[in-house]
Amino acid sequence: MSTVPGRTDLPGSARAAGKRPLDGQTGPRAGLSDIPPQPTASLAEPAESLRADPVRIAADLEAIARIGGGEGGVTRPGYSPLERQAHELVGGWLTDLGLTVWGDAAGNTIAELPAPASKPALGTGSHLDSVPGGGRFDGVVGVVGAVEVVRMLRDAGVTLGRPLRVVCFAAEEGARFGQACLGSRAVAGIGASDIDEIRDEGGVTRAQAMREVGLDPTDLDLARWDPRDWAAFLELHVEQGTVLESQGVRVGVVDLVSGSTRLELELHGRASHSGGTPMTGRSDALAAAAEIVTAAEHVANDPRHRGTRATIGRLQVAPGNITTIPGHVVCTLDVRDVDSDRQRLTVLEMLRRGAEACARRHVSMSVRLIGDTSPAVLPIWVRRVVTRAARAVGVEYRVVTSGASHDAQSVNTIVPAGIIFVPSRAGLSHVAEEWTDAADIAMGTDVLARSLIELDGELAVIEGIR
Numbered sequence: 362m363s364t365v366p367g368r369t370d371l372p373g374s375a376r377a378a379g380k381r382p383l384d385g386q387t388g389p390r391a392g393l394s395d396i397p398p399q400p401t402a403s404l405a406e407p408a409e410s411l412r413a414d415p416v417r418i419a420a421d422l423e424a425i426a427r428i429g430g431g432e433g434g435v436t437r438p439g440y441s442p443l444e445r446q447a448h449e450l451v452g453g454w455l456t457d458l459g460l461t462v463w464g465d466a467a468g469n470t471i472a473e474l475p476a477p478a479s480k481p482a483l484g485t486g487s488h489l490d491s492v493p494g495g496g497r498f499d500g501v502v503g504v505v506g507a508v509e510v511v512r513m514l515r516d517a518g519v520t521l522g523r524p525l526r527v528v529c530f531a532a533e534e535g536a537r538f539g540q541a542c543l544g545s546r547a548v549a550g551i552g553a554s555d556i557d558e559i560r561d562e563g564g565v566t567r568a569q570a571m572r573e574v575g576l577d578p579t580d581l582d583l584a585r586w587d588p589r590d591w592a593a594f595l596e597l598h599v600e601q602g603t604v605l606e607s608q609g610v611r612v613g614v615v616d617l618v619s620g621s622t623r624l625e626l627e628l629h630g631r632a633s634h635s636g637g638t639p640m641t642g643r644s645d646a647l648a649a650a651a652e653i654v655t656a657a658e659h660v661a662n663d664p665r666h667r668g669t670r671a672t673i674g675r676l677q678v679a680p681g682n683i684t685t686i687p688g689h690v691v692c693t694l695d696v697r698d699v700d701s702d703r704q705r706l707t708v709l710e711m712l713r714r715g716a717e718a719c720a721r722r723h724v725s726m727s728v729r730l731i732g733d734t735s736p737a738v739l740p741i742w743v744r745r746v747v748t749r750a751a752r753a754v755g756v757e758y759r760v761v762t763s764g765a766s767h768d769a770q771s772v773n774t775i776v777p778a779g780i781i782f783v784p785s786r787a788g789l790s791h792v793a794e795e796w797t798d799a800a801d802i803a804m805g806t807d808v809l810a811r812s813l814i815e816l817d818g819e820l821a822v823i824e825g826i827r
């Protein structure tokens with residue numbers, strides 16, 4: 362049932378029962394990313410009992426994994442009925458915990474734990490969609506961790522001085538539409554213009570996909586957050602890399618998040634008989650694509666590109682017959698980097714080499730930009746709060762850089778954000794083998810809970826100074 366355009370009450374939500382006046386602004390924005398480091402507040406020690414429960418966490422992960430999960434991993438595409446089902450499930454848990462739960466125009470689910478004072482909120486959460494045949498931890502860990510924080514605060518009798526909002530973002534994975542972080546970009550006011558352009562492999566546009574799950578894409582702008590309503594945002598996530606595991610460290614505090622430029626390349630050659638056509642004078646689109654694949658790898662491996670990653674993850678070959686020269690290829694190129702200029706220059710260099718290979722092979726190439734996101738430098742004051750929290754929890758941490766995209770990256774364009782990593786077994790992610798021990802997730806959740814309490818205290822000091 363939708364009570365406000367673009368806002369949908371999830372079943373059983375407190376908002377549906379008329380409890381929630383969220384539309385008004387809640388005061389001046391605190392936690393601006395340009396605030397200089399403030400003296401550390403002398404914060405009340407949270408109760409010793411503020412510890413995440415790995416058994417509860419494992420049970421929540423299992424319940425969510427059943428939605429779209431199977432032998433070949435988890436398949437829960439953005440804006441699919443399965444993703445919606447996961448949002449309903451978590452929304453129900455949060456309602457049962459006494460939070461006010463609603464869905465926004467972008468398909469994000471937001472739940473608020475109210476506070477005695479009306480102040481800009483703290484947020485935490487992640488996403489519930491997955492890549493095809495993906496793992497059960499990517500995104501879900503940040504949602505389950507956020508739900509667990511609410512239980513921990515309740516069990517320990519800790520009340521924050523500002524609202525805490527749990528956010529389940531929609532369609533974070535670029536797997537379906539190419540462009541990642543659709544829900545979190547919407548709250549940041551980015552990317553509403555391409556809803557009729559970006560398409561999945563079946564040709565379904567983002568706007569159509571949204572309509573199919575009961576969302577009105579013309580309302581997308583209503584999902585925008587007012588930065589004055591938010592103080593800071595934290596995301597717990599699996600590392601999707603090997604740094605933590607290889608160093609035997611259980612918590613990562615992210616300093617930079619890579620950007621990505623994603624392209625679709627279409628190569629047109631000439632299909633013909635594989636036996637009758639001599640090797641000279643062919644226009645083999647796949648042979649040209651093969652040069653592009655190796656050129657991309659070569660450029661990214663150049664020592665001057667330390668930190669660049671380039672991947673051709675999808676390749677469609679037509680006519681796809683053993684005895685016909687491939688006349689047509691469509692492939693994707695995903696270039697990630699923590700350096701914004703290098704990211705774009707790398708793409709240009711790969712395209713230059715691709716164009717050269719195509720010209721030599723009498724193949725034409727057209728290029729379509731699917732998505733382009735800059736790297737994010739996360740605010741150092743948020744990171745300092747998280748590292749202080751890790752020390753308070755008594756866990757060793759490492760400052761790490763994220764190769765993957767994250768919702769906190771979009772949020773950070775309007776609200777200061779931080780990311781906490783927990784180890785990924787063998788660094789594997791986006792595959793069924795993805796694994797993180799519940800004990801490590803619980804440790805990360807302890808740091809998340811403590812960080813939120815520390816942020817609440819630090820923000821109170823800043824508000825007192827103003």
Ligand code: GLV
Pocket residue numbers: 533534535541764765766767
């Ligand atoms: C999100 O998982 C990404 O592809 O970085």
Ligand code: MN
Pocket residue numbers: 488499500533598766767
């Ligand atoms: Mn993720």
Ligand code: MN
Pocket residue numbers: 492499534791
């Ligand atoms: Mn992912």
